[in-house]
Amino acid sequence: MFGQLILNIYVSLGVPQQEAGNPTVATVIFIAASLTAAGVFDNIAQLAGAGIAVPVTGFANSVTSMAMEFRREGLVTGTGSKMFALAGSIIVFGVVTAFVVGLISALI
Amino acid sequence: MQTLTVERKIGKQSVLLEKDIMLLSSATVAGPKEGLGPLSADFDRICSDNIIKEKSFERAECHMLEEACYLALGKAKLTPEDIDLFIAGDLLNQVVTASFCARKLAIPFLGIYGACSTFAEGLSLGAMLIEGGFAKHILTGTSSHNCSAERQYRYPTEYGFQRPGYAQWTATGAGAVVLGSGGEGPRVESITTGKVVDTGIKDPLALGTAMAGAAADTIYNHFRDLDRNPSYYNIILTGDLGGVGKKLNEDILAAKGYDIQANYADCGVLLYYPHQKAGPGASGCASSALVFLGHFYRKMMAKELRKVLLVATGALHSPTTVLQQESIPCIAHAVSLEI
Numbered sequence: 001m002f003g004q005l006i007l008n009i010y011v012s013l014g015v016p017q018q019e020a021g022n023p024t025v026a027t028v029i030f031i032a033a034s035l036t037a038a039g040v041f042d043n044i045a046q047l048a049g050a051g052i053a054v055p056v057t058g059f060a061n062s063v064t065s066m067a068m069e070f071r072r073e074g075l076v077t078g079t080g081s082k083m084f085a086l087a088g089s090i091i092v093f094g095v096v097t098a099f100v101v102g103l104i105s106a107l108i
Numbered sequence: 109m110q111t112l113t114v115e116r117k118i119g120k121q122s123v124l125l126e127k128d129i130m131l132l133s134s135a136t137v138a139g140p141k142e143g144l145g146p147l148s149a150d151f152d153r154i155c156s157d158n159i160i161k162e163k164s165f166e167r168a169e170c171h172m173l174e175e176a177c178y179l180a181l182g183k184a185k186l187t188p189e190d191i192d193l194f195i196a197g198d199l200l201n202q203v204v205t206a207s208f209c210a211r212k213l214a215i216p217f218l219g220i221y222g223a224c225s226t227f228a229e230g231l232s233l234g235a236m237l238i239e240g241g242f243a244k245h246i247l248t249g250t251s252s253h254n255c256s257a258e259r260q261y262r263y264p265t266e267y268g269f270q271r272p273g274y275a276q277w278t279a280t281g282a283g284a285v286v287l288g289s290g291g292e293g294p295r296v297e298s299i300t301t302g303k304v305v306d307t308g309i310k311d312p313l314a315l316g317t318a319m320a321g322a323a324a325d326t327i328y329n330h331f332r333d334l335d336r337n338p339s340y341y342n343i344i345l346t347g348d349l350g351g352v353g354k355k356l357n358e359d360i361l362a363a364k365g366y367d368i369q370a371n372y373a374d375c376g377v378l379l380y381y382p383h384q385k386a387g388p389g390a391s392g393c394a395s396s397a398l399v400f401l402g403h404f405y406r407k408m409m410a411k412e413l414r415k416v417l418l419v420a421t422g423a424l425h426s427p428t429t430v431l432q433q434e435s436i437p438c439i440a441h442a443v444s445l446e447i
Contacts, residue, residue, distance in 0.1 A: 036266050045268025046385075053268060061268045069264035072164045086267065 003028055003055075025056055032060035037068065062086040116239065119333025121326075122300040129235045130293035131445070132245075132286045134401040135179030137172040139254065139280025142390075142398060145380045150402035151281075152179050158255055158280060165265075166200065169253035172282040173198070173209045177249050180284040184245075184291075191215045191286070192243035195234050197226040197250055198393055199257045199278075206250075215247065223422030224319075224348050225302070226250045227283065227397045228441035231418075234287045235296040235443075249284030252392030261312065261427055275313040276350045277386035279379060283397025293447070294408045294416070300330040300442040304424065307438075312423075312430045315391055316353025316376070319421040322438035323349060324360035327419055330442045331366055338368040342413040345404065346440075347396035347420035348376035350388030375399035396420040408447045416445045 006027050010020040032052075035041040041061050045052050052058060066085055070078035084091065116123045136151045143154030153175060155168075162168040173196070181187065194213055196206035197220040210217035222229035230248035237243050255265045257278040263269055287296070305325050309318035323346050331337065338344060349357055354374040361368050375396045376389030389395075400418055407413045420443075425436040 036268070039266060042266055042268045046270055049270045053270070058268070061266070065264040065266040065268075068266055069259055086263070 029056055029060040032057035033064040036061045036064040041065075059087055059090055062090075118298070119329070121303070121329050122298055122333035123236065124298045124334070125235060125239045125296055127239050128289050129238050129287060129296045130289065130291055131231075131296070131405065132288045132291045132293050133180050133183035134283070134285045134405045135176045135183060136283045136398050136402040137176045137179070137281055138398055138402070139172075139394075141254070141277075141384060141386075142279055142281050142379060142394075145384065147379060147399065147403050150406055151398065152176075152402075155280075158253070165253050165255040165259070166204065169198070169200070169251050169256055169280075169282070170205050170208045172253070172280075173205055173249055173251040173284070174212055176251070176282040176284040177209060177213060177247060180247065180249070180286050184286040184288070186245060186286060188213050188215050191245050191247045193218060193234070193237065193246045195220060195230045195246060195248040197221050197230065199223065199252045200260060209249075213247075222420075222439060222441065223424055224252075224391055224393050224395060225420040225422030225439050225441050226393045227400070228347070228418055228420035228443050231285070231287070231296065231443050232299040232301065232441055235299065238287060238289060245286060245288040247284060247286055249282060250393040250397050251282035252278055252280065252394040254278045254280045254392070257392060271387065272313055273387060274316065274350075274352050275387045276315055276348065276376060276389055276391035277380065278392040279348075279376075279390040279394040279398060280392075281394035281398045283394065283401040285401060292409075294405065294445040295447060296443060297446045298330075298334060298444040300326055300333060302326040302440040302442070304437045304439050306435050308435045310430070310433065310435050312425060312427075312436065314352075315423045315436070316348070316350035316388055317356060318353075318423055318436045319438040319440065320349055320353040320356035320360060322440040323353070323357045323419055323421045324364070326440040326442050327357075327361060327368070327417075328364050328366065330417070330419075330444075334444075338366055338371060341371060341415045341417045341444075343404070344368055344372045344417045345396075345400060345419065346372075346374045346376075347418075347422075348389065348391040349374045349421060350376045350391065352388045353421075378403070408445065411447065414447055418443045418445060
């Protein structure tokens, strides 16, 4: 619903309906990352649960929180390498699923 | 050559101390959340935030332990040179907090790990070493920090995962105590060293449930070894079982024929108000250290409580073993204190 609100704002700003999805996702990611940095995301998540953890907001939070947590261990060895420690499996399984689904649709 | 005789051991797991080994002084440094709890008046120092102007949570934790150690030394009117041994441990990998603190104190150091039972482990080792004539004064301390422990055992601090209702809150703070003979203070009367008990719990958030079995086992063996009943003590204190584990501990002991409900409390339950969102209570090394050294030490000094059995409990898992689907082995050490 929150995403729909932002999507509608983009549409009203003159972005075509079909292309408004991308800036919407970017905005939601930005908001989720900002809330993580401000230290309130975890409090919202305690209440909202899967509603906020499953969509792209959860992904943004996992990356941002890891990046912040391991900043002290250096930019490369800390932030850089630990950033996707939680989110890495989402990417791996996302790519694998996309490949399998793509293969099936190509065969049909 | 003298033949070896074991004179102090009693029963299967316990020792009875004969010398007057006292807790000469105690000091506590509490984190901000603990400082807002019901025991805030009992702490020597309350930190205004989690990082106290340090560069990392680990350094902040070390700072707290150092401060607790110096406070305890100051109260006992001793300097680091007067201390024969420093025994300490914490929750972080390779017990870094204690080791880094020992680097500054420059006292001969023994690092220990007993997870959240570290406080009682340090206390019992220290008391036994003094009883055996190996040291005159021993400083022992422990610390835990919510942010550094959460990162190591679970997720980053800002990661938004939903904590189930039974998940305990790792306490932030440090406690230190000077052990020695003579002087004033609660006396270490007997010690029961715990066995590792594994009840097959695999959920690293259900630590109270996992540790209840170990606590019950140690308390049961303490009563058996020393031929005592729960009513012998003014209060029996477990370290950090939380509300869930406390109830379970009562039930297990009741089934074994010891009803402890009348004079039983859990440090984890006492540390926070219910509205502080700490689940069923506190966990971590600091839980038993803060509550016992802050609150109950004062009560004992005021002679309001004369006999206290402190049973600190610890879960001996690591993040790796949890991911490898191993169950969580737990331990509990009991120290009987009298004044």
